[in-house]
Amino acid sequence: MNKNERFVITINRELGSGGRTVGRILAEKLGVPYYDKALVKPLEEKFNMTSDQIENLKGNDRSWWQEIKRVLILGEEAANSFDYYDEDNKKLVTSEAVLKAEKEILQEIAIEESCVIAGRSAFFALNGYPNSLNVLIQASLEYRVNRIMGKRGISEKEAKKIIKEVDELREEYLKNNAHTSRYDTRNYDLVIKMDGKTEEEAVNVILAFIG
Numbered sequence: 029m030n031k032n033e034r035f036v037i038t039i040n041r042e043l044g045s046g047g048r049t050v051g052r053i054l055a056e057k058l059g060v061p062y063y064d065k066a067l068v069k070p071l072e073e074k075f076n077m078t079s080d081q082i083e084n085l086k087g088n089d090r091s092w093w094q095e096i097k098r099v100l101i102l103g104e105e106a107a108n109s110f111d112y113y114d115e116d117n118k119k120l121v122t123s124e125a126v127l128k129a130e131k132e133i134l135q136e137i138a139i140e141e142s143c144v145i146a147g148r149s150a151f152f153a154l155n156g157y158p159n160s161l162n163v164l165i166q167a168s169l170e171y172r173v174n175r176i177m178g179k180r181g182i183s184e185k186e187a188k189k190i191i192k193e194v195d196e197l198r199e200e201y202l203k204n205n206a207h208t209s210r211y212d213t214r215n216y217d218l219v220i221k222m223d224g225k226t227e228e229e230a231v232n233v234i235l236a237f238i239g
Contacts, residue, residue, distance in 0.1 A: 045175075061141060
């Protein structure tokens with residue numbers, strides 16, 4: 029990756045690994061914008077849903093669009109059909125439309141400016157994008173549990189439960205829509221294990237890799 033030309037760095041990370049912080053610090057050091065869950069705003073506005081609803085439904089092993097329609101409380105007839113007719117815009121809205129919209133948002137950002145994007149399955153959406161770097165940030169379960177316990181003030185049992193649920197949701201989303209695993213290292217240029225490292229040290233590893 030040439031940092032002297034327009035570039036995109038994607039950071040996929042395990043919950044509790046500190047990957048979001050790594051992405052933010054990296055963007056600051058490179059002097060480029062940083063995007064994470066805020067990227068879902070255009071989807072929220074377009075489909076009138078919250079980011080939590082979108083994230084939770086994506087990992088469902090059934091058609092998550094069916095669940096979206098239930099959340100929107102469209103009524104029995106609409107909930108039993110695959111497409112939703114948007115009365116305001118006079119058009120059908122499908123699950124493919126939502127996925128396409130998210131991918132287009134990522135691609136538009138990548139075309140406009142250099143940036144760091146954490147999460148959002150950006151490594152998949154921007155697959156083959158020139159001058160890009162895909163990074164996976166992961167850590168041992170013990171590291172992740174301790175970090176979440178400290179940040180959220182919850183018990184070890186609660187932290188493990190949250191990690192399990194989020195891991196399963198994210199993995200199912202990628203398997204269902206990208207037909208790959210988030211743990212497949214072939215999806216990344218660089219994999220960093222956070223155990224024994226600070227976020228700053230992880231950023232330095234990435235910067236050294238870029239050169």
